[in-house]
Amino acid sequence: MTVVDERPAPPAEVPRRRPGRVLALLRNSWRQLTSMRTALVLLFLLAVAAIPGSVLPQRGVNPEDVRDYFTAHPDLAPVLDRIGAFEAFGSVWFSAIYLLLFTSLIGCITPRLRDHFRALRTKPPLAPKRLDRLPQHAVLPTPAGGAAAIAETLRRRRWRVVVRGDEVSAEKGYLKETGNLLFHSSMLVVLVGVALGSWYGWSGNRLLVAGEENAFCNTRQQYAEAKLGPRVGSEDLPGFCVRLDEFQARFLESGQPEFFNATVTVDEPGGERRQADFSVNSPLRLDGASVYLLGHGYAPVIRYTDRYGRSQTSTVPFLTTGDPGLTSEGLAAFPDANVDPATGRRDPDLQMAFTGLYLPTAPQAAPFVRSEYPTERNPALNLTAYRGNLGLDAGIPGSVYELDQRQVRAGRVKEAGAKLLKQGETWTLDDGTKVEFLGTEPYVTLSVRYDPGQALLLVSSGFLLVGLMGSLFGRRRRVFFRVLPAGAGDAPGAGAADPAGGSPTSGSSLVEAGGLPRTDHPGFADEFAQLVAAVSGDERADAERAESDPAGAREGAE
């Protein structure tokens, strides 16, 4: 029984000449696109099109999984990749659906906006001739003050009222359409916010080891991965610098994390150097970017003393392997080791590298491959030494966290023993050189982001919500009152009124009232009855009715 004001489609024009036919075709397509049915179909398609993005791994969410998928399905994966299945939400088909939907939306709300503005400015319409034909109808004695008093009562109840002679027309519930339009328009603004963010935003991820010498400043080169929107240049990045001073973490006995906090020193251009804390759930807000704490780990400090007695110290972050005990693995490379200080000649076959596992809490007995707890209760570094040409000079980019396995396979790098080192221990290798495990520094992994669309997103979602509630809970309805000329007292239902009890000014004249719900509104009968009671000045009856109206009794109104 919804009474929706659907715009009646104007009759299709009869095609006369050719250009007319093209135009008609266009116009018809547009009408099709902006119809509710099309919107429905597109909504449904949008939901369906979102499913692959949750089933298949997505590059934006988990690039490693995508790589694994390629290994697991070498035939299928490239095909899927070509249709954009691994970046489903940026793919052509997904974009096509939502762009069509939003086009339809624009086409749908523009005329409604216009109509609604017009409706807001026009007065409630003339009362229909026969009020008894309306869904709600009543006859009551005229209150003191006649039509003006009725209008006053209605106004107090926030109806929009117009008095025309003996007739009062009133309307209420414009909020429904207002809310609906606000809601749909806000959705457009949400899309604009998303677009702004992707054009003018940027983000980068990096790892930051504690200590002055590891501080980083915000340039593109400083990020392991950086993503700049199409309208952002490297020179647009704000030039702040961040140094990690301290990282605290607390864990439960089970190893489950309980608390993280990173303390950093921040240098912002034009600002004082300051210290700040941030954590998961409370990012570091800087001018023009936010810094989020994503993860943490340990960077073992390793000192290597070569054949010539020269020492080099390296603090290398070991990457966590994903187990709760924070077992991490990494590589400490010393390509400049064993350079003869007398000649300055470097022997490429004497470069050194150590790979290994770092266990914050090593087990009491072998195998030393898995840490038992995420804090450093029994730190141990399980190292394997490699000697030879690391391949770092060959110009082939390799990972800084992994030994170049090609060199190992080619026999250019040879293993030179393995040993478990406790903190402070020294290991003397077969050639008399020494490696020491000095301790660790904490590191954090950070995501640094700037998204100028976010404020707009927040505001428009707020409006969206408000509009939605208005739209769902608003109800448009009209009521009409007509003061009947005295003597017309034998109107139907007049017997119920008691003219003798009426006020002296009204004499025996009566008012006829009618009500019309314009949208689905099961409680309208009640509201109408209350309104009529209020108008006839019968507030007592009003209250009584409210009392004797437990919800159950309303069954009949359905």
Next chain:
Amino acid sequence: MSALSDQLVTFAILVYLVAMISHAVEYALGNARARTVAAPARELVGAGVGGSGGLTPQPPAATGAAAAERTARRARLAGLTAVVATAIGALLHLGALVTRGLAADRMPWGNMYEFVLTVSWIGVTAWLVVLWKRPSLRRLGLFLTLVMVLLVATAELVLYTPIVPLVPALNSYWFVVHVSTIVFSSGILLLGVVPAVAYLMRAGHEQGKRSFPYTLAKRMPAAAALERLTFVLHAFAFPIFTFAVIAGAIWAEAAWGRPWGWDPKETWAFISWVVYAGYLHARATPSVKRNVATWLAVLGFLTVLMNLFGVNIFFEGLHSYGGLD
């Protein structure tokens, strides 16, 4: 405290089971009565006042009348038992949640087990509210209690997780806002699917379909009332769900650095939201049949279920706190 909570859950399941059986008995007696008394039209009216005076059917014969009266009394008793049992079940259920929360020293929404328990409690409580306002819908309780038994038992048997505190990412003010609203709206949507399914069956029955699932709806409230209830519940839940998703985005921005990242949970929330928007549209479009619209509501609920169970089980994402490894 934790053990007490577990026991309360078991008791709640048993009591819901009792409620379900009582509803079934009422239902069966209703059928028997319909066979003895050839006045099915009165039936609805009788149910409408929740078993007050309206129940006296015109007797086709004097003996039949006495028997019918007796059956009607029994049916009424069974119905009453069912409602009381549901209420007791809801209280036990609430007790389980409160003790669990006390034992964990936080809101009981930290993993899938607690999540399902809370959602189903919201559902049953909302049902009692609906019942209070619209006693005529009582017979829907059969479906509702069935859903409750299934959900809570699944939670206990499959999803049970011992109490652990929250990981830091969940330890936020927005966690409470986001999860409470998600839980609340999911509970209402869970309740909403009950009249939706009942409507689909009842509407079929009213159109003269007499094959298996439709016959179940013989004693159900009128299709129009079911449809109306379906809409009211969805219209109520949808803005709350919308708010919950927005709150989730605000929280995700603080915790993960982006408001929306198409993580599987987020994706399925999006899908549910779009499907429910589709339902509201379909219902507002006169050219779309009501049962098509209602199917969309059912579909929407399937996507909510997918998010509750499926995503935690099948996919890996930032939201994996299901506690099932």
